[in-house]
Each structure stands twice: as C-alpha cells, then as structure tokens.
Amino acid sequence: MKRILLLLLAIGVLAACKSKKKTGRGDEPMTFEDFQTLFTPGTLPYKLTPDTLQLKLADSLALDTAAMHFLPDTLGKGDFGKREQVDYFPLQRIPGSVVNYMAVRGDGRSQSVGYLCFFDKKGKYLSRIRVASTGSADGTTASLLIDNKNVIKISSEKKLDGNRSALKEDFYMVDAKGTTTLIMTNSNGPANAGQIFNPIDTLPRKQKFSGDYTAGDMSIVSIRDGEDNKTFQFFITFSKDNGACKGEISGKGHYLAGNRGEYKDKESSCGIAFQFSAGRVNIREIGGCGAYRGIKCFFEGGFVKKAEKKKKK
Template identity: 85%
Template sequence: MKRFLLLLLAIGVLAACKSKKKSGKGDEPMTFEDFQALFTPGNLPYKLTPDTLQLKLADSLSLDTAAIKFLPDTLTKGDFTRNEPVKYFPLQRIPGSVVDYMTVKAAGRAQSVGYLCFLDKKGKYMSRIRVANTGSADGTLMSLQIDSKNVIKISSEKRLSGSRSALREDFYMVNADGTVTLIMTNSNGPTNAGQIFNPIDTLPRKHKFSGDYTSGDMSIVSIRDGEDAKSFQFFITFSKDNGSCKGELSGKGHYLAGNRGEYKDKESSCGISFQFSAGRVNIREIGGCGAYRGIKCFFEGGFVKKAEKKKKK
C-alpha cells in the first residue's frame, strides 16, 4: 500500500512539472514542441476577426519570455508605443500546404492586434504579417480569412460619414520562403483618377521591356526586372465600364522568343500572354483567370508605355 501511494505521488509530481513547463511560465528551458502545444490546433479555412480579439483572455494564458524567444522581438513593431506594456496570447496553429501558420494576439492599452506568423515545415519561424485589429487610430478594423486553398484575405473596413463605410480586401498567396504575393484587391472606397497602388513600383526597371504601360486612368500593366534576364515581375490592374468590371493580378513571368512573355498560375489554370513592341504591350488570357477579375471582362487589350521621369541630378 505504501509503495502504491509513493507511486501515485511520483505520477502527480511529474504531471505537475509537465503542466508547468507547457504553460510558458516555468524556469525550465522551453522546447519548440512545448511552445507549439500552447496554441490550439486548427485547420483551414480559418478566420480571425476584431470580435475574437476583443474576447478577454486570462493573464495566465499569456506567453512569457520563455515562449517569446520563438518569435522575433520586432513582432509588434510600429503598432504600440515604445514603453507600452503588451501581453501576447497564443491563438491557433494551422498546417498549410506550403507553410504552417500560427496566430498571435498582442493586447495593449488601446487596441489588440492579430499577427499571422509563417513557419516552414521544420518549425522554423520565417516572417509575419499584421492581419487583424480592434480599431486603429483612424477607426479602421482589420480581419483575416484563409480559405482551404491557402489564399489569404485581409479585409480593412473604415467608417465614413453617416452609415457609410469603405471596405478594402487584399488577397495574397504565401510563398515557401515566408513572403507573400498580392494577387488581387477589391475596394468600394473612394478613388481618385490616376491614383493606383502599385506594389512593385519601387523594383528595378533596367530591362528594355520594364516600365509602366497604361490604358486610361485606372488601367495599368507594370513590368519590373526579374531574378535574371529571362524573367520579369508584373502587376496588372484594370477598371472598365465605369468601374463595374475590375481585375487585378500580379506574379512572375518569363520571356519567350520574339518579344513575347508568358505567365502561368501555379494554383489555377490562369495564364497571361504578353506581346511587346515599340512602346507598347498587348496582353490576353491563355487560361481562365476568373478568380482575379469580374465575370464579364478579361485581361486583354493594348497598353502604351509611359515615359519614365528623369531623376534630377
């Protein structure tokens, strides 16, 4: 009987030690397996909304420095004041097709922010993006949705006058190195003629075909240098029929013989053909790109190259 009681006591002590280690509050060094166990397992599709971030979590669930070492010191850079106390809470860990995901909540004095962290298949942290919040200084709310095909949608909604609001939806694909590529943007917010957000605008444009090709105020084909002379990066956005039909697509293409270029989407049948000539580019779809545009319009037509502004000496 005495041996039996000692055995039960030993099991209880071991269980308590194990629980203490996994809490992130103990003095024992935390392994990545312990850190990962702090997050609730989940699967795609996944959503993270401002309402979820507003839920009060017990302080005992927050991550301590033993757990934070698996995340970078710059996780919340730019979102909170320098000396503001911030508490971090583990939310979910989700396996993806290219990378794995972890979501973290950072709670400050005035707002809570959600971050989507990317880890490779060996558990190494690569990068993060800000995906949700409970309200920024200008009143903008952000939310996250990842569909079953690993397409990331970040929605930003800003209250305007009266009951009006402006909604912007940015769609991204995640790459194996933890970077993301913008593939489409939907917005019902006010836009000014001639003002287009170009995510590749600052990239090099030394190749003879690199530059911006336009057709009207709100349609552009932007070409930038690739990793080598046979590849290029592009961004296409267009608005037709007074804004009733829009499309947006970005990616990496490659040059073919005869002043031609081609892009094929790895996630769908979408493809774009580029035909370059003196100061022009003509594009057309060579596959179904309906996921990136309206139903009644296509990625097609001619665009004229804009003269590049000369830098002042």
C-alpha cells in the same frame, strides 16, 4: 498496512509526474516544441479577420509567462497602454516558403489586435507585423490574408458617413531575416498613378516588347527582360469600377510565334495570353485566375505603351 498505503501513494505520485504534459502553464521549463503545440497547425492560404478577433476565448487558453519567453517583450507596444492588462492567445502556426508564421492575438480593455510573427526554419524569432484589429477609436478594422505565394495582404477599412467606407490594401513580402517590404498599396480613395508600386520597375527593358503599358491611372501591364530572348518578366495590376474590382499577378512568361506571349501558373490553372502589337498589348485569361482578382472582373483588355523618359546627358 501503513507501508502499503505509503507505497501506493508513492506509485500514484510517480505515475502523475510521468503523465504530466507541458502545456505552457506552471514553472516547468518549456521548449520551443512545447510552445509550438499551443498553436493550431495550418496551411496557406491563411486569413485572419476582425470577426475572428471578436470571438470569445477562455482565459485558460492565454499564453503564460513561460510561453511569452519565445516572443518579444514589445509585441503589443504602441497598441496598448503601459499599465493595461493584455492577454495574448496563440492562434495558428503555418509553414512558409522562406519563414514560418505564427499568428498571435492580443486582447486589451477595448480592442483586440492580431500579430503575425516570423520565425526562421530553426525556430528563432525574427520579427512581427501588426496585421488585424478591431475596436480602434476611429472605427478602423484590419484583416490579414497570406496567399499561396506567401504575399501578405493587410486590408484596413474605415467607416465613413452613410454607407461609405475607405479601404486600403497593403501588400508585403518577407525575407529570410524577417524583414517585410511593402510592394504595393491599393486604395479606393482618389486615384493617381503614384499609388502603384511596380516591384519589377528597375529590371532591364532592352527587349522589343519591354516597357509599361497602361489603361487608366490604376491599371498597368509592366514587361521586363527575361533570362533570354524567349522569356520575359511581367507585373499586372488593375482597379476597375472605382476600386470595387481589383487584381494583381506577376511571374515569368514565354514568347511564342507571332508577337505572342503566354504565362501559366505552376500552382493553379491560371494562365494569361499576351498579344503584342505596335505600342500596345492585349491580355486575356486562358485559365481561372480567381485567386489573383475579384470575382466579377478578369485580366483582360488593351493597354497602351507609355513613352519612356529620356535620360538627361
């Protein structure tokens, strides 16, 4: 009888060992594939807001020591005290065009912070960027949006007196090495032309209609030379109603007959028509471009060409 009981016990132990899954808890070695399963799979566009950071999460969902081996020891450096207890939670993993993204949440005593971690296509950690937060001492909150073109937008909002708030939007691109580059900053603070970063500014402008066309300090249509005389590169950004309505888009357009140009987005129905004349360009939407602007404003209107500064000999 004892032999039968021992045999049944041994079978039960073996069955339990075979069915035991690696979840990131315990002393079992964890592979990167195991680590990935801790994150909810997602797709672009992806958004991470302060409201998401304020949701209560069970302690059992926090990443343990084994899982943290796939992330840097300095993940929360500068955001939390050296001796502060910080729990890190896996949020989502999203495949990108150049790198893959993993969103991680860090919870301290008084604030929660969201990090966007970059991994190469083989699963190697590259770098991270702080993208969302709530509970900061000065009342500033931050949120993240990655659009379908892998443009990373980090919006920071600080409450001022009364019902006023200061909003700042930083736009980044990331390369295959995990290096982020700031391509533009928008702010509803005092406007000046220096706040516009033109990502195509250094491209050649030898074609007839190449140049910068402006309508106020915070709105520009920038045209640069294309691969041939039938194409052009463009960058459009605008801010209306004291920053309440903004838009931005870039791409490659084609010249048509009669001093006209046209752009059609391959990933959406968005299209923009360009009408060039002496020292001016008029633009209008010929498709829905809501993914690139506010709801109540459009890519439209007239812009005057800026005179180029003469180079000193």
